Structure formats: C-alpha cells, structure tokens
Amino acid sequence: MKTPYTLLGVTEQATDTQIKQAYLQKVRDSPPDRDQALFQQIQKAFETIKDAKSRLAYALFTIPAADFNALLSLAFRTEEPGKPLRADDFMSLLSAGLDDQTILAAIPYKKS
Amino acid sequence: MKRNLLGNSSHKTIQNKTLEQQALSQFTAGRYKEAGDLYKDLLKSADNGQWHQQLAQCYLLRARALAGKWMLKEAIILWENYAEQAPSPLESQDHYITWLLVTKNAAKIKTYLARLSAADLDERYPELAALLGLHIITAHPEFQAFLPQDSVFMMHLDFVREALTAYRENQPDKLDAALKKLPFRSAFRDFRSLVKAVVQFPASAEQAHGLLTKISAESPYHPTAQALLAYMSGKEAFVPLILQLNHNQRRIIVQAKGFNKKQTELLETLHKQHDRLTDKLKFNLAIQYQSLFGAEASQRFCYASLASYPAGRKDYDKHFGRLNPFDTNRLKALQAEQDNNNYDAEGYWHHCLMYLKNHEPENTDKIALLQRHIAKKAEPEEAVALLIDSLNYDPGDRESYLKILKYYDQHEPDPSEHATSEYKRWLEKSLKQFPQDVEFLIFAIKAARRSKAFKKAAQYAEALLKIDPVNTPAKQLLFSSHLAHARRLIKTKKFHLVDKEIQAAEKLSLHKRFQTQAQLMRGFFQFLSEDKKQGLIVITQALQKLNADPVNAHFQAAMEALLLDLPVAAFLKGLPAIKDQLLSEQGLTHLLQLIKHYNEQDVDRKTLHKALEKIKPVIKKSVQQQDYSEDLSLLLCQTLDDIEHFELLRHCAKLAQAKWQKPIWLYYQVYSEANGDPDKFNSMSLLRLQHSLEQARKENDQRAVFLIGRFIERYYEAHQPFGMGGIFDDAFDLDEDNSVEDMVEDLFGHLTEAVLEKISARLAVIMQKSSPERLLQDIIKFLPKSTNPMEIISLLQEPDFFTAMAMIKAADDLGIKTGVSMEDILEYFDMDNGPKQFPFPFF
Numbered sequence: 028m029k030t031p032y033t034l035l036g037v038t039e040q041a042t043d044t045q046i047k048q049a050y051l052q053k054v055r056d057s058p059p060d061r062d063q064a065l066f067q068q069i070q071k072a073f074e075t076i077k078d079a080k081s082r083l084a085y086a087l088f089t090i091p092a093a094d095f096n097a098l099l100s101l102a103f104r105t106e107e108p109g110k111p112l113r114a115d116d117f118m119s120l121l122s123a124g125l126d127d128q129t130i131l132a133a134i135p136y137k138k139s
Numbered sequence: 140m141k142r143n144l145l146g147n148s149s150h151k152t153i154q155n156k157t158l159e160q161q162a163l164s165q166f167t168a169g170r171y172k173e174a175g176d177l178y179k180d181l182l183k184s185a186d187n188g189q190w191h192q193q194l195a196q197c198y199l200l201r202a203r204a205l206a207g208k209w210m211l212k213e214a215i216i217l218w219e220n221y222a223e224q225a226p227s228p229l230e231s232q233d234h235y236i237t238w239l240l241v242t243k244n245a246a247k248i249k250t251y252l253a254r255l256s257a258a259d260l261d262e263r264y265p266e267l268a269a270l271l272g273l274h275i276i277t278a279h280p281e282f283q284a285f286l287p288q289d290s291v292f293m294m295h296l297d298f299v300r301e302a303l304t305a306y307r308e309n310q311p312d313k314l315d316a317a318l319k320k321l322p323f324r325s326a327f328r329d330f331r332s333l334v335k336a337v338v339q340f341p342a343s344a345e346q347a348h349g350l351l352t353k354i355s356a357e358s359p360y361h362p363t364a365q366a367l368l369a370y371m372s373g374k375e376a377f378v379p380l381i382l383q384l385n386h387n388q389r390r391i392i393v394q395a396k397g398f399n400k401k402q403t404e405l406l407e408t409l410h411k412q413h414d415r416l417t418d419k420l421k422f423n424l425a426i427q428y429q430s431l432f433g434a435e436a437s438q439r440f441c442y443a444s445l446a447s448y449p450a451g452r453k454d455y456d457k458h459f460g461r462l463n464p465f466d467t468n469r470l471k472a473l474q475a476e477q478d479n480n481n482y483d484a485e486g487y488w489h490h491c492l493m494y495l496k497n498h499e500p501e502n503t504d505k506i507a508l509l510q511r512h513i514a515k516k517a518e519p520e521e522a523v524a525l526l527i528d529s530l531n532y533d534p535g536d537r538e539s540y541l542k543i544l545k546y547y548d549q550h551e552p553d554p555s556e557h558a559t560s561e562y563k564r565w566l567e568k569s570l571k572q573f574p575q576d577v578e579f580l581i582f583a584i585k586a587a588r589r590s591k592a593f594k595k596a597a598q599y600a601e602a603l604l605k606i607d608p609v610n611t612p613a614k615q616l617l618f619s620s621h622l623a624h625a626r627r628l629i630k631t632k633k634f635h636l637v638d639k640e641i642q643a644a645e646k647l648s649l650h651k652r653f654q655t656q657a658q659l660m661r662g663f664f665q666f667l668s669e670d671k672k673q674g675l676i677v678i679t680q681a682l683q684k685l686n687a688d689p690v691n692a693h694f695q696a697a698m699e700a701l702l703l704d705l706p707v708a709a710f711l712k713g714l715p716a717i718k719d720q721l722l723s724e725q726g727l728t729h730l731l732q733l734i735k736h737y738n739e740q741d742v743d744r745k746t747l748h749k750a751l752e753k754i755k756p757v758i759k760k761s762v763q764q765q766d767y768s769e770d771l772s773l774l775l776c777q778t779l780d781d782i783e784h785f786e787l788l789r790h791c792a793k794l795a796q797a798k799w800q801k802p803i804w805l806y807y808q809v810y811s812e813a814n815g816d817p818d819k820f821n822s823m824s825l826l827r828l829q830h831s832l833e834q835a836r837k838e839n840d841q842r843a844v845f846l847i848g849r850f851i852e853r854y855y856e857a858h859q860p861f862g863m864g865g866i867f868d869d870a871f872d873l874d875e876d877n878s879v880e881d882m883v884e885d886l887f888g889h890l891t892e893a894v895l896e897k898i899s900a901r902l903a904v905i906m907q908k909s910s911p912e913r914l915l916q917d918i919i920k921f922l923p924k925s926t927n928p929m930e931i932i933s934l935l936q937e938p939d940f941f942t943a944m945a946m947i948k949a950a951d952d953l954g955i956k957t958g959v960s961m962e963d964i965l966e967y968f969d970m971d972n973g974p975k976q977f978p979f980p981f982f
Contacts, residue, residue: 084508090473091443095421098440099378102405102431105396109341109371114307116395117337120370122277123387124362127241133359134233134266136203 030092031072031085043078050077155184162193171197171204195224199231211238215247232259233267240274249285257290260326266357268292268326273359276303276330295325302334314338329360333367340371347371366392382410401431418448426458434459442466446474465494481516488513507533519546537576540569544582562586577607584616589741593624597643611649618644618653619740622660630703634668655684659695663703679713688726689715690757691733697750698737707753717754722761724771730758731778738782747782755787762791769799776807785814802831803843810850817850817857825854855915882939886959886967887946894955901949918944921951923961940968 032039035049050073059066076082112120162177175197181190198221206214218235232251239248252271260268272292275283276299286293302317314334321331332354336347348371354364366388369380381389389410393403405428412420422444429437438459445451445462455462462470472487488509495506510529514522523546526539547562566586569579580603587596600617603610621644628637641664645657659681666674678696686692696710722730737747751758761767767775772795779788792807809828813819828847835843887895921944943964950957 080504080508083504084512087469087505087508088473088512090446090477091439093418093421093440093443093447095416095425095440096375096378098425098432098436099405099409100373100375101433101436102402102428103377103396103398105373109344109373111340112337112367112370112395114303116391117306117334118277118303119391120363120366120388121273121333121360123385123391124366125273125277125359126362126385129359129362130237130240130270131206132357133270134237134264135357136231136234 029068031075034068034072035076037076039082046073046076151184155181159190162190166193166197171201175201191224192226195221198224203231203234206234206238211242214238215242215244233264236267237270240270248282252282252285255286257287257292260287260290260292265324265326269329270359272296272299272326272330276300292326295321295327299327299330302331306334306338311338329354329358329364333360333363336364336367336371340367344371362388370395378406378409381406382413401428405431418444419451422448422451422454426454429458442470446470446477449474463494463498465491465498468494485513485516503532507536511536511539514542519550522546535572537573540565540572541578544569544579548582575606577603577610577613580606581612581616584613584620588616588620588623591623591627591741593620593627596620597624614647614649615653618647618649618656622656623740625660625664626702629664629667634664637664637668652685655681659685659699663699663705667703667705675710675713678710682710682714686729686733688720688722688729690717690720690722690726690754691730693717694730694750694754695733697753698733698742698746701746701750702742707750711753717757720757721765722757723765724767727761727765727767727771727775730754731774734778734782738778744782748784751784751787758787759790762794769795773803780807780810780815783815785811801843802835802838802840802847805831806843806847806850810846817854820854820857825851851916882943882967883946886943886964887957890957897953898946898949898955898957901953902945917948921947921961923965940964943967 032041035046035053037046037049041049050069053069054066057065057069074081075085158177158181162174162181165171165174165177175194178190178194178197181187182194198217202214202217202221205211205217215235215238218231218238222229236248236251239251255264260271271282271286272295275296283293283296298317298320302314302321305311305314305317318331318334321327325331332350336350339347339350348368351364351368351371354361358364362385365380366384369377369384369388370392372380381392384392389406393406398406405424408424409416422441425432425437425440425444432440441451441455441459442462445455452462468487468490472484472491475481475484475487492506492509492513495502495509499505507529510525510532514525514529517525523543526543530536530539543565544562547560547565563586566579566582569576570583573579580599583599584596584603587593587599597617597620600613600620603613604617607613621640625637625640625644628634628640641657641661644660645654647653659678662674662677662681664674665677678699682692682696686695692714693711696714697707700707700710734747734751737750762772762775772791776788776791776795779785779791788807788811792804792811796804796808806828809820809824813824828851832844832847832851835847883895887898890898918941947957947959947961947964
C-alpha cells in the first residue's frame with residue numbers, strides 16, 4: 028500500500044527538511060525523462076506531505092490505511108540486521124525444502 | 140485353395156492396415172491407452188518394430204500424464220512397460236528415478252542408481268544429478284554407494300562435504316576454498332550459492348539476497364533459497380515470505396529467529412487462514428494479538444478498519460474505549476466521500492466541525508482545514524462563509540483569500556459598486572496580508588480600473604512589474620491604465636500632463652500594436668490641444684494601421700471619439716466608406732476582440748451601443764449574407780450578450796436557430812426576445828427552454844445546459860410572489876399556520892406520528908441543503924407531464940401546495956409510500972374552488 032510517506036521513504040514523524048531531502052533524492056534517482064509517471068507520483072507525494080499543514084490535511088481527509096502487513100511486521104520485529112544462521116539450521120532447512128513437490132518439479136519434461 | 144490362401148493374407152493385411160490407422164489416429168488424438176491396446180493387438184499378428192516403438196511411446200506418454208496427476212505408482216509401472224518395449228537409450232529415466240524417490244521404493248532406487256553411468260550423472264541428467272546431490276547431503280547419504288565413483292559428481296560431493304565441515308567448524312577460509320572448487324556447471328552449483336549467501340549474512344545482506352534470488356524456481360535448492368530469504372528479511376517482507384513456506388521450514392525459521400509461542404501461534408493462524416483473510420478476521424486478529432502488535436498500533440489498525448468493517452465498532456469500543464464523536468463522524472464522512480455521497484459527507488463533516496469548535500477550540504489548524512474541505516463541495520454562498528470563518532482560525536491561507544475574492548468578484552451584482560463592497564474589503568485585506576503577491580495585485584489593478592482610478596491602477600501595475608518585470612498582462616494593464624489616465628486628462632483639459640502619460644505607455648516594451656494605440660491617443664491629444672488637421676491625420680493613420688477592415692476602423696474611431704465626448708462624424712470622414720461593406724470572418728473576429736477590449740475597460744454600455752449603432756446595418760447584413768461558422772456565430776452571440784445588445788443578439792440568434800436548430804440557439808433566441816430579463820419571460824418560453832434543457836443534456840452540450848439552467852433559475856427567482864423565502868424561513872411551523880396544518884391533516888393525516896416526524900425531519904434537511912430553485916425543479920418533476928403549464932405556475936404560487944409537494948419529495952427520498960398521489964394533490968388544490976376536504980378512500 029503506497030502512501031506519500033512510503034513513496035518518499037520517510038516516516039510519519041519526519042520533519043519538513045527530512046521530507047524535502049528524501050524528495051530531492053527520489054527526484055535525482057527517478058528524473059522525469061526516465062519515468063514520467065513515477066516522477067509525477069513523487070512530486071504529488073511531496074506536495075501532499077511537504078509541511079505540517081499539508082500533513083495534517085492528509086491525515087484528516089484520507090481514509091486511514093488499514094495496512095495489515097505493516098501491522099504484522101510489528102509482531103515479528105527482530106534485531107537488525109539479523110543474526111547469522113547456524114550450520115545445523117541450514118542443514119535442517121535443506122532437508123525441509125526437499126519435499127515431494129520439489130522432487131517432481133526438479134526435472135522438466137523435454138519434448139520427445 | 141491357392142486363391143483362398145492369398146485371399147486370407149490379403150484380408151489380414153487390410154485388417155492390420157485399418158487397425159494401424161485407427162491406432163495412429165488415437166495416438167495423434169492423445170488417447171494413448173486406446174492406441175496402446177490397438178498396437179498390442181497388432182503385435183499379436185506380427186512382430187513389427189515400428190509398432191513396438193509406438194506402443195513404447197504410448198506407455199511413456201501415459202506414464203508422464205499419470206505422474207502429472209500424482210499417480211506415481213501407476214506411472215512407474217507404465218514406464219517399466221515402456222522400458223521393455225523401447226530400445227536404448229531410454230527416455231525419462233531421470234523422471235522415473237524421481238517417481239521412485241517420491242514413492243520411497245528403496246530397492247528399485249538402488250537398482251536404477253546403479254545403472255547410471257558417469258556420463259549420465261555428469262552430462263546427460265544434470266537436473267537429476269542436482270536432485271541426487273541434495274538427497275545425499277541431507278537424508279540419503281547411502282545413495283552415494285550406488286553411483287559411479289569415477290564421476291565428476293562424486294568428486295564435487297567431496298568438496299561439498301569439505302565446505303559443510305568448514306561451515307560447521309566456523310572456518311571461513313576453508314569454506315571459501317572448498318566452495319571455489321565447485322565450478323559453475325557443477326551439480327552443486329546452487330548449493331554453493333546458498334552457502335555463500337548464508338555466510339555473507341548479515342554483513343552483506345544485499346549480496347546474499349542477490350545470490351538467493353538467482354536460484355531458479357525448478358532447482359531443488361529453490362525452497363531453501365525461499366526459506367533463507369524469509370529468514371534474512373525483516374519488516375513487512377517477512378510475513379508474506381514465511382507464509383509461503385511449508386510447515387517444517389516455518390518451524391525451523393521460527394526457532395532460528397527465536398520467536399515466542401504467541402508469535403508462532405499467530406504465524407500458524409495466518410498460514411491456515413492465508414486465503415481467507417477478511418476484514419473481519421484481520422480486525423479480530425489485531426485485537427487478539429495486541430500484545431504482539433502493541434496496543435497503539437492495534438488501535439490504529441482497528442480504527443482504520445472501521446471504514447471498511449463498520450460492524451467492528453462494538454468490539455472497538457470494548458477494547459479501546461468509545462470513539463469520540465469527531466472520529467466517528469470523520470470515518471463516516473470519509474466513507475461517504477469514497478461512495479461519492481457528498482451530501483451525507485458534508486453532514487458528517489459539519490458534526491466534526493461542531494465537535495472541534497466545542498471541545499477543541501485550540502485546534503485552530505484542524506478547524507480551518509475542515510472548513511476549507513467542506514467549502515470545496517458546498518454551494519458558493521456557504522463555501523465563502525466557511526472560508527471567511529476559516530481565516531479566523533488560520534489567517535494566513537492565501538488560497539482562501541483568493542477564493543473569497545473570486546467569489547465576490549463573480550457574485551456581486553454590480554461590479555461598479557466594488558469600490559464600496561465586500562469585494563473591496565477583501566481585496567484590501569488580501570493585499571495587506573500578501574502585499575507582494577502577483578495574483579492579488581492583478582485583482583487590485585482590475586478593481587482600480589473598474590472604479591476609474593487609473594492612476595492607482597498604474598501604481599499597482601508598477602508594483603507588480605517590480606516583482607515580476609516580464610509579466611506581460613501586467614504590462615498591458617499598465618499600458619491601458621496610462622492611456623485611460625491620458626484620456627481623462629485630455630477630457631479635463633489638463634494637456635500639460637497628457638504627454639507624460641502617453642510617453643509612459645510608449646516606454647513599455649510591448650507589441651507594435653500597442654505603440655499604434657498610443658499613437659492614436661497622441662492624435663486625439665494633438666487634435667484637441669495643438670493642431671486639428673495634423674491630429675486628424677495621425678488619428679486616421681493609426682486607425683488604419685490598427686484595423687485592416689474599414690468597418691472596424693469606423694467602430695474604433697466612434698468609440699475613441701465618444702470616450703472623449705467628441706462628435707464622431709469628424710473622425711469618420713478620413714476613413715473609407717462602409718455602406719457596401721461586409722465583414723469577413725477575420726473582420727468579424729477582430730471586431731469582437733475590439734468590443735471585448737472596450738468592455739474590459741469598463742466602458743459605459745451606452746457608449747459601446749452608440750458606437751455599434753454606426754456599423755449595425757453592416758453587422759446585420761453580414762450575418763445574413765456571410766456564411767459564418769457556428770463557432771464564430773456563437774462567439775458573436777456571447778459578445779453581444781456580454782454587452783447586452785439584445786437587438787443584434789435577437790437578429791443573430793434567430794438566423795442561427797433557423798440554420799442549426801440546437802438548444803443553445805433556441806436559448807439565445809428566447810433570452811434575447813425577453814431582453815435577458817426573466818420578468819419578461821412567459822410560461823410558454825419556460826416550457827420551450829425546459830425542453831431544450833433536456834435536449835442539451837442528452838446531447839451533452841454542457842454550455843447550453845449551464846446557460847439554460849441558469850436562466851430558468853433566474854426565472855424562478857423572479858417569480859416568487861408568494862414569498863418562497865418565508866416558507867423556507869418558517870420551515871413549516873404548523874402551530875402558526877392553520878392552512879398548512881389543515882392541508883397536512885387532510886392529505887397526510889392517515890400517516891402515523893412517527894412517519895410524519897420522519898418526513899418532517901427530512902424536509903428540514905432538504906430545506907437546509909437545497910436552494911429554493913433547486914427544490915422547485917425537483918418538485919416539478921413529480922407533476923404529471925399532462926399538467927397544464929399555466930396551472931403549474933398558478934399552483935406554485937400557493938404555499939400549501941408547495942408544502943404538500945415538498946412533503947411528497949421528502950417521503951420519496953426516504954422511500955416512504957404515503958398513499959398520496961399527484962392526482963390527489965392536484966384535486967385537493969383545485970384552484971377554481973379553493974382547497975377542499977379530501978375524501979380518502981381508506982377513511
């Protein structure tokens with residue numbers, strides 16, 4: 028679910044300066060001559076949340092996003108950037124992945 | 140006998156040919172069982188190599204088809220039948236081994252693995268080699284003993300073991316060295332990628348991700364790659380990825396990540412319900428697992444879900460406390476807006492506004508934003524009131540000032556009164572708030588020009604040009620302000636100041652045409668102050684430069700002379716005669732531009748009409764004889780409407796209607812016949828216009844719809860002799876109006892109090908939201924088409940009739956069947972005899 032915040036890659040608590048910096052970076056990454064539609068989306072996103080008043084208007088007049096995936100991610104937060112996988116777990120994953128379906132799909136049929 | 144023997148053999152040959160053809164056609168049609176049976180029959184009669192081959196193909200293709208349906212045991216038997224019939228090398232031997240692996244037929248697996256050569260493993264069956272490699276390093280190391288020991292595969296298997304030992308013993312250099320020995324074409328290529336990715340994580344998560352996503356979907360290592368991607372991902376990507384894994388993979392990841400019982404339980408619930416995650420289920424999960432999500436996040440999610448799952452409101456209140464009226468109404472308003480129900484949305488927003496004003500008056504930004512939001516879809520009068528109020532809470536909003544100003548600019552009845560009007564007040568406020576704003580300065584210039592304060596207009600224009608030196612409209616406004624001021628100075632005989640003004644105009648670097656206009660003004664200046672003869676020459680030259688068409692030159696000469704209170708004739712003498720002239724399309728276009736120019740200068744209408752008088756015959760003749768396009772004719776009519784020249788408008792509209800017969804031309808015809816005055820507009824014309832309005836709607840002619848609709852509204856405004864405002868103000872005060880009370884009792888008395896209250900409440904809403912004109916139009920729709928128009932007009936002057944009809948509309952809005960028909964009401968209000976008791980059949 029793309030919101031102006033996710034599109035610009037900033038949090039809802041971001042300041043005007045942070046939003047402007049993120050916007051400029053996005054414009055540099057996706058200039059209008061490369062992808063006009065994306066550029067317009069970026070521009071619109073910036074206009075929507077560029078200052079406190081526009082952010083308040085966005086919060087007031089937009090149906091709040093019921094983003095279940097975002098909610099779920101809160102339930103499975105782990106330390107960043109994650110811990111290395113133990114060799115035993117790796118071996119267990121190799122075994123667990125080798126199910127009947129995988130075996131049958133491993134060799135495609137060639138035309139005889 | 141000999142003949143008989145020959146006959147039998149020939150008969151058998153024919154029979155076999157027929158069978159063979161049948162077998163082939165079954166085979167081609169994909170009916171391999173039937174084809175196989177026929178080939179078996181054929182083989183009973185002769186040992187034909189081709190038939191053996193065909194039969195073998197039937198077995199093979201059936202085996203593959205059944206394997207595709209997970210009927211592996213049957214597939215195995217069929218492949219073995221195939222192997223009996225077909226010559227070497229056998230096809231699908233690798234598939235056959237996979238079927239044996241799935242059915243765990245250990246004895247046969249060993250037999251067939253033992254039959255594989257080194258070339259089979261290293262070259263012929265690369266996919267099988269990859270699969271067997273994975274089996275050997277995970278659950279079936281015993282397979283190794285049956286495989287050719289001299290194969291590259293076996294050598295690579297040693298490297299794999301070396302790498303795994305190094306991984307277990309945490310010896311990165313050794314691990315790296317072992318992996319490097321596995322070339323790109325190795326059966327353990329994907330194993331190498333997996334291990335590389337695992338050891339790179341978390342230090343080089345992106346590179347690890349890249350390695351894992353490159354493993355193809357057919358590879359037996361793909362499921363592990365997916366599991367590792369889930370393990371390595373965080374935030375929102377994690378849940379969708381882990382839900383795609385099988386139970387064992389999920390269990391391992393959950394343990395490796397150290398998730399608790401509750402988290403595991405949630406994951407399993409999500410997995411079970413993955414395809415059935417309704418709004419309700421998500422809402423309930425958010426409440427159930429609040430401890431995992433955090434109370435605030437759960438509440439936010441549930442609040443947002445209420446828009447699509449309003450039934451969750453009770454549970455929401457129970458778990459998070461009651462929503463305040465602001466949040467309740469805000470959600471309803473947003474939902475109504477999403478459903479394009481702006482009427483209800485506005486109502487809910489007003490509730491929000493009321494709540495904020497009463498409970499959070501310090502929240503000024505929110506109040507102002509809400510008012511501006513409601514204003515966007517409100518009627519202009521309500522919108523401007525909201526915008527004005529919003530500035531009490533947030534005084535710096537430029538857009539609001541601009542909208543207010545535009546509203547008063549368009550809605551004040553007489554622009555000439557702007558000097559003392561709301562418009563002027565708001566212009567002053569706006570300029571005080573935004574002294575450097577180009578748009579407000581343009582408003583100020585135009586306002587000053589309208590009140591003939593040309594010097595002030597020039598000052599504003601100069602201020603604007605300081606901010607935006609290349610602003611052409613500002614330059615043009617400054618230019619015309621200088622010339623207008625020069626004209627005033629000439630008129631008041633302050634000749635010593637005129638030259639300075641004209642020079643100021645000339646100094647502005649504008650198009651050559653503007654210089655010629657300045658030259659024209661200089662000509663008049665010379666004519667009046669210095670040398671009449673020389674002045675006249677300059678005037679004539681300038682007029683001819685400005686106008687290619689002599690008709691337009693005449694018009695401009697007349698205009699300029701009249702604006703200086705000079706006799707027109709003197710200036711027309713030097714110009715070519717126009718008696719026999721006709722205006723070309725180009726000439727007419729230029730004339731319309733000239734008229735527009737003078738009209739925008741707020742020149743007195745009488746002056747404009749007087750100047751047009753000189754060329755009126757030419758215009759009339761041109762419209763009659765020239766074949767102007769419909770667009771140009773429309774532009775002509777619009778211009779004549781703007782300057783209210785109804786005589787010419789009548790002439791043009793009549794000819795145009797005869798030529799094109801469209802609603803817009805009928806409108807201009809009817810409108811000009813009434814001189815644009817709804818008071819002079821009869822009921823027949825109203826019905827004609829209403830018919831045209833319908834036609835325009837059908838033809839999607841938005842311009843005609845707007846013009847006709849607006850004129851009909853003005854007609855209704857002009858025809859309110861019974862004081863519609865009073866009816867609306869009183870909102871059916873039954874206690875004080877006995878006749879209304881009688882009417883309600885007579886016509887609607889059979890309804891229950893509760894129903895009447897509902898209708899009354901709806902009526903109040905309609906009264907509040909609808910303009911009287913809109914309500915009248917809505918009411919007219921209920922009347923039978925056969926109703927006499929004169930009768931309608933006469934009935935609409937009867938307030939009780941209006942009330943009755945409004946009640947019918949309110950009931951209709953609510954879907955309430957009152958049992959009162961239009962005929963009942965018309966009969967009740969029989970005007971000849973006055974209102975009478977109504978004999979309801981059910982009384």
